[in-house]
Amino acid sequence: MFNIDKNKVKHANLFAAGLALGTVGLKVLTSKDAKKVYANVVAAGIRAKDSIMQTAEKVQASSGSILADAQEINEKRRQDEALFEEEESDEK
Incomplete structure (x- = not known):
């Protein structure tokens, strides 16, 4: 039914993790x-x-x-x- 490329999912997960880490990092740096x-x-x-x-x-x-x-x-x-x-x- 869904034809999902594992490589694209991996890149999307890495992007989401980087975004979350950047947000947390920004909060820490401005504390x-x-x-x-x-x-x-x-x-x-x-x-x-x-x-x-x-x-x-x-x-x-x-x-x-x-x-x-x-x-x-x-x-x-x-x-x-x-x-x-x-x-x-x-x-x-």
């Missing part, structure tokens, strides 16, 4: 408990960002100090080399 979890995750992300920014500022300050020291060393070295070259030319 008050889920929103609390989302808020805690976002708060942890903000704390991590703040910590990273503080570390980056410390590194930046330290690298500025290192750069100034390196420039001072190079300037002293240039002066020493110039003085050494003057002494060599005076000896000749």
Whole structure:
């Protein structure tokens, strides 16, 4: 009497199950408990960002100090080399 293709019934059942699961999932994701979890995750992300920014500022300050020291060393070295070259030319 009915000529039902088992493959089509299987696909229809999978679709219905997916629809039901999606509906339940949407309810779970919008629940008050889920929103609390989302808020805690976002708060942890903000704390991590703040910590990273503080570390980056410390590194930046330290690298500025290192750069100034390196420039001072190079300037002293240039002066020493110039003085050494003057002494060599005076000896000749």
